[in-house]
Amino acid sequence: MIDATDRRIIEALQGGLPLVPAPYAQVADDLGIEEAVLLDRLAALKTRGVIRRIAAAPNHYRLGMTSNGMTVWDVQDDLIGELGAHIGALPFVTHCYERPRALPDWPYNLFAMVHGNSPDEVERKRGQIAAILGSACRGSDILYSTRILKKTGLRLKAKG
Amino acid sequence: MTPLDDTDRRLLNRLQEDLPLTPRPYADVAAELGITEHDLLDRLARMKADRVITRFGPFFDAAAMGGDFCLCAMAVPEAEFETVLTKVNAHPEVAHNYERTHRLNMWFVLATETPEAITATADAIERETGLTVHRFPKLQEFFIGFRVAA
Known part of the structure:
Protein backbone atom coordinates (compact mmCIF):
# COMPACT_ATOMS: atom_id res chain seq x y z
CA MET A 1 0.00 0.00 0.00
CA ILE A 2 2.84 2.44 0.79
CA ASP A 3 6.31 2.21 -0.69
CA ALA A 4 9.66 2.69 1.04
CA THR A 5 9.82 6.43 0.32
CA ASP A 6 6.27 7.01 1.61
CA ARG A 7 7.22 5.09 4.68
CA ARG A 8 10.27 7.25 5.34
CA ILE A 9 8.13 10.34 4.87
CA ILE A 10 5.54 9.09 7.35
CA GLU A 11 8.25 8.20 9.86
CA ALA A 12 9.76 11.67 9.50
CA LEU A 13 6.39 13.37 10.07
CA GLN A 14 4.68 11.22 12.66
CA GLY A 15 6.16 13.26 15.50
CA GLY A 16 4.77 16.42 13.89
CA LEU A 17 5.58 19.03 11.27
CA PRO A 18 8.58 21.29 12.08
CA LEU A 19 7.59 24.78 13.23
CA VAL A 20 9.87 26.63 10.82
CA PRO A 21 8.97 28.87 7.87
CA ALA A 22 9.72 26.18 5.25
CA PRO A 23 8.88 22.92 7.04
CA TYR A 24 8.67 20.73 3.94
CA ALA A 25 12.07 21.92 2.68
CA GLN A 26 13.57 20.96 6.04
CA VAL A 27 11.96 17.51 6.07
CA ALA A 28 12.93 16.92 2.41
CA ASP A 29 16.50 17.88 3.24
CA ASP A 30 16.57 15.43 6.16
CA LEU A 31 15.27 12.70 3.85
CA GLY A 32 17.63 13.59 1.00
CA ILE A 33 14.84 14.24 -1.51
CA GLU A 34 13.64 17.34 -3.36
CA GLU A 35 11.01 19.48 -1.66
CA ALA A 36 8.82 19.23 -4.79
CA VAL A 37 8.98 15.43 -4.60
CA LEU A 38 7.97 15.51 -0.96
CA LEU A 39 5.02 17.84 -1.69
CA ASP A 40 3.88 15.58 -4.57
CA ARG A 41 4.13 12.50 -2.38
CA LEU A 42 2.17 14.18 0.42
CA ALA A 43 -0.52 15.28 -2.04
CA ALA A 44 -0.81 11.68 -3.30
CA LEU A 45 -1.03 10.35 0.28
CA LYS A 46 -3.86 12.81 0.94
CA THR A 47 -5.70 11.77 -2.21
CA ARG A 48 -5.48 8.15 -1.09
CA GLY A 49 -6.70 9.02 2.38
CA VAL A 50 -3.49 7.91 4.12
CA ILE A 51 -3.20 11.50 5.38
CA ARG A 52 -6.57 12.85 6.48
CA ARG A 53 -5.33 16.39 7.07
CA ILE A 54 -2.33 18.32 8.34
CA ALA A 55 -3.62 20.04 11.43
CA ALA A 56 -3.53 20.68 15.15
CA ALA A 57 -4.82 18.21 17.71
CA PRO A 58 -6.25 20.44 20.45
CA ASN A 59 -6.27 19.51 24.10
CA HIS A 60 -9.91 20.17 24.96
CA TYR A 61 -9.20 20.15 28.70
CA ARG A 62 -6.90 23.13 28.24
CA LEU A 63 -9.64 24.88 26.26
CA GLY A 64 -12.08 24.67 29.15
CA MET A 65 -13.94 21.71 27.67
CA THR A 66 -13.45 19.89 30.92
CA SER A 67 -16.37 17.51 30.50
CA ASN A 68 -15.90 14.88 27.86
CA GLY A 69 -18.55 12.20 27.93
CA MET A 70 -18.54 9.05 25.86
CA THR A 71 -22.27 8.33 25.60
CA VAL A 72 -23.12 4.73 24.76
CA TRP A 73 -26.48 3.33 23.66
CA ASP A 74 -28.10 -0.05 23.09
CA VAL A 75 -29.95 0.63 19.86
CA GLN A 76 -32.20 -1.79 17.98
CA ASP A 77 -30.03 -3.29 15.20
CA ASP A 78 -32.47 -2.68 12.34
CA LEU A 79 -32.66 1.04 13.15
CA ILE A 80 -29.02 1.81 13.93
CA GLY A 81 -28.07 2.96 10.41
CA GLU A 82 -30.81 5.56 10.24
CA LEU A 83 -30.56 6.70 13.87
CA GLY A 84 -26.75 6.67 13.90
CA ALA A 85 -26.67 9.03 10.92
CA HIS A 86 -29.07 11.34 12.77
CA ILE A 87 -26.97 11.34 15.97
CA GLY A 88 -23.70 11.74 14.06
CA ALA A 89 -25.06 14.89 12.41
CA LEU A 90 -25.72 16.64 15.76
CA PRO A 91 -23.34 19.63 16.07
CA PHE A 92 -22.15 18.68 19.56
CA VAL A 93 -21.29 15.06 18.65
CA THR A 94 -17.64 14.85 17.57
CA HIS A 95 -17.31 11.11 16.93
CA CYS A 96 -20.11 8.62 16.33
CA TYR A 97 -19.67 4.92 15.61
CA GLU A 98 -21.50 1.62 15.57
CA ARG A 99 -19.40 -0.96 17.43
CA PRO A 100 -20.04 -4.57 18.44
CA ARG A 101 -21.62 -5.33 21.81
CA ALA A 102 -19.60 -7.40 24.31
CA LEU A 103 -22.40 -9.31 26.04
CA PRO A 104 -23.12 -9.77 28.85
CA ASP A 105 -20.78 -7.02 30.15
CA TRP A 106 -21.39 -4.44 27.50
CA PRO A 107 -24.80 -4.17 25.75
CA TYR A 108 -24.09 -0.92 23.90
CA ASN A 109 -23.61 -0.71 20.12
CA LEU A 110 -23.73 3.05 19.43
CA PHE A 111 -20.93 5.32 20.72
CA ALA A 112 -21.29 9.13 20.52
CA MET A 113 -18.64 11.45 21.98
CA VAL A 114 -20.03 14.64 23.54
CA HIS A 115 -17.91 17.57 24.78
CA GLY A 116 -19.00 20.41 27.06
CA ASN A 117 -17.89 23.02 29.56
CA SER A 118 -19.63 21.26 32.45
CA PRO A 119 -21.17 17.89 33.32
CA ASP A 120 -24.61 19.61 33.24
CA GLU A 121 -24.08 20.69 29.66
CA VAL A 122 -23.01 17.19 28.65
CA GLU A 123 -26.05 15.71 30.45
CA ARG A 124 -28.40 18.08 28.58
CA LYS A 125 -26.87 16.99 25.29
CA ARG A 126 -27.20 13.36 26.32
CA GLY A 127 -30.90 14.03 26.95
CA GLN A 128 -31.26 15.34 23.40
CA ILE A 129 -29.74 12.14 22.03
CA ALA A 130 -32.06 10.02 24.21
CA ALA A 131 -35.08 11.93 22.86
CA ILE A 132 -34.04 11.21 19.27
CA LEU A 133 -33.44 7.50 19.90
CA GLY A 134 -36.74 7.13 21.77
CA SER A 135 -38.03 3.58 22.15
CA ALA A 136 -35.40 2.18 19.75
CA CYS A 137 -32.94 2.55 22.66
CA ARG A 138 -33.05 -0.13 25.35
CA GLY A 139 -30.37 1.26 27.65
CA SER A 140 -27.58 3.80 27.85
CA ASP A 141 -24.66 4.97 29.93
CA ILE A 142 -22.11 7.78 29.93
CA LEU A 143 -18.40 7.45 30.64
CA TYR A 144 -16.53 10.61 31.58
CA SER A 145 -12.84 10.76 30.90
CA THR A 146 -10.91 11.70 34.00
CA ARG A 147 -7.37 11.63 32.61
CA ILE A 148 -5.53 11.55 29.30
CA LEU A 149 -3.15 8.63 29.78
CA LYS A 150 -1.52 8.82 26.35
CA LYS A 151 -2.06 10.77 23.14
CA THR A 152 0.62 10.25 20.53
CA GLY A 153 -1.23 9.24 17.39
CA LEU A 154 -0.01 6.54 15.03
CA ARG A 155 3.59 5.41 15.38
CA LEU A 156 5.16 3.23 12.72
CA LYS A 157 7.53 0.63 14.03
CA ALA A 158 11.09 0.86 12.81
CA LYS A 159 11.55 -1.65 10.01
CA GLY A 160 14.96 -3.03 9.12
CA MET B 1 0.02 28.48 30.84
CA ASP B 50 1.59 24.86 26.98
CA ARG B 51 -0.03 21.65 25.71
CA VAL B 52 -3.07 23.53 24.39
CA ILE B 53 -2.11 21.72 21.19
CA THR B 54 -0.99 18.16 21.84
CA ARG B 55 0.33 17.58 18.34
CA PHE B 56 0.68 19.49 15.09
CA GLY B 57 1.17 17.65 11.81
CA PRO B 58 -0.35 15.07 9.50
CA PHE B 59 -3.20 12.88 10.78
CA PHE B 60 -2.60 9.42 9.37
CA ASP B 61 -5.29 6.86 8.68
CA ALA B 62 -3.81 3.46 9.47
CA ALA B 63 -6.65 1.73 7.61
CA ALA B 64 -5.81 3.55 4.36
CA MET B 65 -2.23 2.25 4.69
CA GLY B 66 -3.52 -1.30 4.92
CA GLY B 67 -3.50 -1.23 8.70
CA ASP B 68 -6.27 -0.93 11.24
CA PHE B 69 -7.63 0.86 14.31
CA CYS B 70 -9.46 -0.67 17.25
CA LEU B 71 -10.98 0.81 20.38
CA CYS B 72 -10.24 -1.42 23.38
CA ALA B 73 -11.30 -1.34 27.02
CA MET B 74 -10.15 -3.01 30.22
CA ALA B 75 -11.50 -3.25 33.76
CA VAL B 76 -8.37 -2.45 35.78
CA PRO B 77 -8.41 -2.82 39.57
CA GLU B 78 -7.56 0.56 41.17
CA ALA B 79 -4.58 -0.81 43.09
CA GLU B 80 -2.99 -2.08 39.87
CA PHE B 81 -3.88 0.89 37.71
CA GLU B 82 -0.43 2.50 37.37
CA THR B 83 1.32 -0.84 36.85
CA VAL B 84 -1.12 -1.86 34.13
CA LEU B 85 -0.94 1.61 32.56
CA THR B 86 2.83 1.36 32.22
CA LYS B 87 2.51 -2.02 30.49
CA VAL B 88 -0.25 -0.84 28.13
CA ASN B 89 1.39 2.46 27.18
CA ALA B 90 4.71 0.72 26.51
CA HIS B 91 3.16 -0.61 23.28
CA PRO B 92 3.78 1.86 20.43
CA GLU B 93 0.51 0.61 18.88
CA VAL B 94 -1.40 2.34 21.71
CA ALA B 95 -2.16 5.70 20.06
CA HIS B 96 -4.46 7.21 22.71
CA ASN B 97 -5.43 6.09 26.17
CA TYR B 98 -8.06 7.57 28.50
CA GLU B 99 -9.11 6.83 32.04
CA ARG B 100 -12.93 6.76 32.25
CA THR B 101 -15.57 6.51 34.97
CA HIS B 102 -16.88 2.96 34.59
CA ARG B 103 -16.03 -0.57 35.66
CA LEU B 104 -14.27 -0.61 32.24
CA ASN B 105 -11.97 2.22 33.32
CA MET B 106 -9.14 2.17 30.77
CA TRP B 107 -10.03 2.91 27.12
CA PHE B 108 -7.36 2.95 24.46
CA VAL B 109 -7.07 2.96 20.69
CA LEU B 110 -4.71 0.58 18.89
CA ALA B 111 -3.40 1.80 15.53
CA THR B 112 -1.45 -0.84 13.63
CA GLU B 113 0.04 -1.37 10.20
CA THR B 114 -1.77 -4.65 9.64
CA PRO B 115 -5.19 -5.92 10.79
CA GLU B 116 -3.47 -8.95 12.36
CA ALA B 117 -1.39 -6.68 14.59
CA ILE B 118 -4.56 -5.56 16.42
CA THR B 119 -5.18 -9.09 17.65
CA ALA B 120 -1.49 -9.70 18.35
CA THR B 121 -1.15 -6.50 20.41
CA ALA B 122 -4.40 -6.97 22.33
CA ASP B 123 -3.45 -10.58 23.08
CA ALA B 124 0.01 -9.49 24.25
CA ILE B 125 -1.56 -6.94 26.63
CA GLU B 126 -3.83 -9.67 28.00
CA ARG B 127 -0.82 -11.92 28.63
CA GLU B 128 1.21 -9.16 30.25
CA THR B 129 -1.58 -7.90 32.53
CA GLY B 130 -3.74 -10.97 33.07
CA LEU B 131 -6.78 -8.82 32.24
CA THR B 132 -9.33 -9.15 29.42
CA VAL B 133 -8.97 -6.63 26.60
CA HIS B 134 -12.47 -5.97 25.25
CA ARG B 135 -12.28 -5.05 21.57
CA PHE B 136 -14.68 -2.63 19.94
CA PRO B 137 -13.71 -2.23 16.27
CA LYS B 138 -15.86 0.27 14.37
CA LEU B 139 -18.59 -1.34 12.26
CA GLN B 140 -19.89 1.96 10.87
CA GLU B 141 -18.71 5.55 11.18
CA PHE B 142 -21.46 8.16 11.22
CA PHE B 143 -19.38 11.32 11.25
CA ILE B 144 -15.80 12.42 11.25
CA GLY B 145 -15.31 16.07 11.86
CA PHE B 146 -13.74 16.47 15.24
CA ARG B 147 -13.37 20.19 15.90
CA VAL B 148 -13.27 22.06 19.17
CA ALA B 149 -14.30 25.72 19.07
CA ALA B 150 -11.48 27.50 20.90
Missing part, protein backbone atom coordinates in the same frame (compact mmCIF):
# COMPACT_ATOMS: atom_id res chain seq x y z
CA THR B 2 -0.42 31.81 29.03
CA PRO B 3 -4.16 32.59 28.64
CA LEU B 4 -5.31 32.44 25.03
CA ASP B 5 -6.11 35.75 23.36
CA ASP B 6 -8.52 36.21 20.45
CA THR B 7 -5.77 35.75 17.87
CA ASP B 8 -4.70 32.48 19.51
CA ARG B 9 -8.30 31.27 19.31
CA ARG B 10 -8.70 32.22 15.67
CA LEU B 11 -5.41 30.52 14.91
CA LEU B 12 -6.35 27.37 16.80
CA ASN B 13 -9.71 27.18 15.01
CA ARG B 14 -7.98 27.61 11.65
CA LEU B 15 -5.24 25.08 12.42
CA GLN B 16 -7.77 22.34 13.13
CA GLU B 17 -8.51 22.58 9.41
CA ASP B 18 -6.04 21.42 6.79
CA LEU B 19 -2.71 23.23 6.34
CA PRO B 20 -1.95 23.96 2.66
CA LEU B 21 0.68 21.81 0.90
CA THR B 22 2.80 24.77 -0.15
CA PRO B 23 6.46 25.66 0.48
CA ARG B 24 5.49 28.35 3.05
CA PRO B 25 2.29 26.98 4.61
CA TYR B 26 2.54 29.03 7.80
CA ALA B 27 2.97 32.25 5.83
CA ASP B 28 -0.13 31.35 3.79
CA VAL B 29 -2.26 30.76 6.86
CA ALA B 30 -0.82 33.87 8.55
CA ALA B 31 -1.88 35.94 5.53
CA GLU B 32 -5.42 34.50 5.76
CA LEU B 33 -5.57 35.58 9.41
CA GLY B 34 -3.88 38.95 8.90
CA ILE B 35 -0.86 38.20 11.10
CA THR B 36 2.81 37.66 10.29
CA GLU B 37 4.39 34.27 9.73
CA HIS B 38 6.74 34.96 12.63
CA ASP B 39 3.83 35.74 14.97
CA LEU B 40 1.99 32.59 13.86
CA LEU B 41 5.02 30.37 14.52
CA ASP B 42 5.58 31.97 17.94
CA ARG B 43 1.96 31.41 18.92
CA LEU B 44 1.94 27.85 17.61
CA ALA B 45 5.17 27.01 19.48
CA ARG B 46 3.79 28.52 22.69
CA MET B 47 0.48 26.64 22.43
CA LYS B 48 2.39 23.40 21.87
CA ALA B 49 4.67 24.10 24.84
